[in-house]
Amino acid sequence: MTPEHADIVVVGAGPAGLAAAASLAGRGMHRILVVDRDDEAGGLPRFCHHPGFGWEYTHRLESGPGLVRRLLRALDPGIITIAIRTSALAVRPGPEIDIVGIECGHVRVRPRVVVLATGIRERPRSARLVPGRRPAEGILTTGQLQQMVARGVPVKGRRAVVVGTEHVAFSILLTARHAGLEIMAMVGAEDRVMSYAGAGLAARFLMGVPIHLSSKIEDIHGSERVESVTLCGPAGTRTIPCDTVIFSGDFIPDAALLPGSGIDIARVTAGPSVDQFGRTSAVGVFAAGNLLRAVETSGLAAIEGARVGTNVAAYLEGMLGWPRDAASIRVGDGLSYVVPQYWAPSAGLGGAVQALPVSLRALADIRRARLSLSEDGQAIWTGHPTKTLRHRRLALPAAALDRLRGGDIALRIDPA
Numbered sequence: 001m002t003p004e005h006a007d008i009v010v011v012g013a014g015p016a017g018l019a020a021a022a023s024l025a026g027r028g029m030h031r032i033l034v035v036d037r038d039d040e041a042g043g044l045p046r047f048c049h050h051p052g053f054g055w056e057y058t059h060r061l062e063s064g065p066g067l068v069r070r071l072l073r074a075l076d077p078g079i080i081t082i083a084i085r086t087s088a089l090a091v092r093p094g095p096e097i098d099i100v101g102i103e104c105g106h107v108r109v110r111p112r113v114v115v116l117a118t119g120i121r122e123r124p125r126s127a128r129l130v131p132g133r134r135p136a137e138g139i140l141t142t143g144q145l146q147q148m149v150a151r152g153v154p155v156k157g158r159r160a161v162v163v164g165t166e167h168v169a170f171s172i173l174l175t176a177r178h179a180g181l182e183i184m185a186m187v188g189a190e191d192r193v194m195s196y197a198g199a200g201l202a203a204r205f206l207m208g209v210p211i212h213l214s215s216k217i218e219d220i221h222g223s224e225r226v227e228s229v230t231l232c233g234p235a236g237t238r239t240i241p242c243d244t245v246i247f248s249g250d251f252i253p254d255a256a257l258l259p260g261s262g263i264d265i266a267r268v269t270a271g272p273s274v275d276q277f278g279r280t281s282a283v284g285v286f287a288a289g290n291l292l293r294a295v296e297t298s299g300l301a302a303i304e305g306a307r308v309g310t311n312v313a314a315y316l317e318g319m320l321g322w323p324r325d326a327a328s329i330r331v332g333d334g335l336s337y338v339v340p341q342y343w344a345p346s347a348g349l350g351g352a353v354q355a356l357p358v359s360l361r362a363l364a365d366i367r368r369a370r371l372s373l374s375e376d377g378q379a380i381w382t383g384h385p386t387k388t389l390r391h392r393r394l395a396l397p398a399a400a401l402d403r404l405r406g407g408d409i410a411l412r413i414d415p416a
């Protein structure tokens with residue numbers, strides 16, 4: 001199928017895009033084109049060879065490439081065309097999409113639906129305001145190291161410092177070790193490890209990696225290549241010899257296609273704002289996966305993709321439409337963001353649609369906190385008191401949201 005004949009264009013062949021395509025085909029949709037600018041389908045997981053990918057979606061312990069193989073096996077090439085080395089350049093109202101690819105050249109396509117699943121990108125060090133010199137070699141982001149290792153590009157360094165302590169930082173610890181780097185230290189600005197406590201314990205005691213918390217990089221030394229870093233923390237300043245610094249954790253949605261598309265961008269997440277069906281503010285354009293917010297697991301991204309696929313089918317069958325007729329969900333003090341940002345009444349739609357799982361974040365760690373949901377000032381649901389950790393997803397049962405009827409919706413978190 002050539003791009004001009006596509007009914008549905010999915011941008012991004014990561015877990016979200018591939019799961020969306022599979023679910024669309026499963027609902028009887030045809031002429032589905034998935035484009036990806038990379039030279040293989042699979043998105044970020046294809047660069048991560050350690051296990052822990054896709055669990056929520058497949059309920060299997062798989063590596064990143066294992067998950068990708070599973071997702072690709074589910075696609076019927078007679079119905080779904082995957083065009084690699086093919087980039088979406090612009091999305092405009094219509095929807096209309098400009099695509100440039102190694103096989104198709106530069107084409108303008110007017111499909112009935114566009115599904116955006118472009119994932120995340122990392123902010124470079126320059127955007128993170130890290131002080132110190134700018135040695136020509138030895139400063140990497142997790143994404144760069146991941147790709148070098150996966151593509152067999154030799155990593156020149158021997159001793160690395162990892163900046164960040166969230167899930168991805170621990171994932172890159174394994175990748176760095178695999179590449180032959182000795183990890184001299186992990187450095188975190190926060191007063192605790194931002195990933196699971198067990199990850200910190202395993203790094204410290206099984207891998208012998210010192211973790212410096214409440215600490216920041218004050219200086220990076222070296223001219224040709226990194227020679228050391230100076231940290232500033234509760235124990236004062238200390239200089240750690242190393243030839244590589246790996247920056248992790250500063251991810252933002254890859255929202256390059258949003259300007260000019262007619263899609264509203266959410267202020268905090270910097271991704272498109274969507275309703276529970278994945279509908280953006282632009283007619284015929286849906287979004288799924290980490291583009292919605294940085295960063296959740298590959299399993300969650302795949303679930304979102306699959307559900308958006310179902311909802312696209314409902315749209316094409318005339319059951320969902322635009323304008324979205326959805327009320328915005330206000331997040332009160334103590335909460336950072338909620339995705340989806342809008343909730344539409346769904347009475348009568350039954351199993352034809354599937355709501356996205358809710359991604360919700362608190363701004364601070366609270367030992368015992370209670371999450372509550374109200375509509376027009378009336379309590380709809382109140383959670384059990386539980387420990388909340390900032391940067392960790394908070395659970396909100398779908399059943400609570402199903403009771404909403406389109407009024408003024410508010411979420412808040414209070415110490416219990």
Ligand SMILES: Cc1cc2nc3c(=O)[nH]c(=O)nc-3n(C[C@H](O)[C@H](O)[C@H](O)COP(=O)(O)OP(=O)(O)OC[C@H]3O[C@@H](n4cnc5c(N)ncnc54)[C@H](O)[C@@H]3O)c2cc1C
Pocket residue numbers: 011012013014015016017035036037038042043044045048051052053054055086087088089117118119120142143146167168171172254257288289290291295296297298299301302
């Ligand atoms: C270092 C690291 C470690 C991780 N470890 C884990 C882990 O252990 N377990 C886990 O579950 N998750 C992990 N994750 C998270 C996981 O990778 C993501 O949740 C998942 O990849 C999100 O899927 P996605 O489809 O939304 O986006 P992605 O996988 O990022 O896929 C997006 C795709 O869109 C393509 N694209 C973007 N823009 C365009 C365009 N304009 N035109 C065409 N194509 C485009 C990209 O090439 C890419 O292939 C990790 C992430 C990182 C960075």
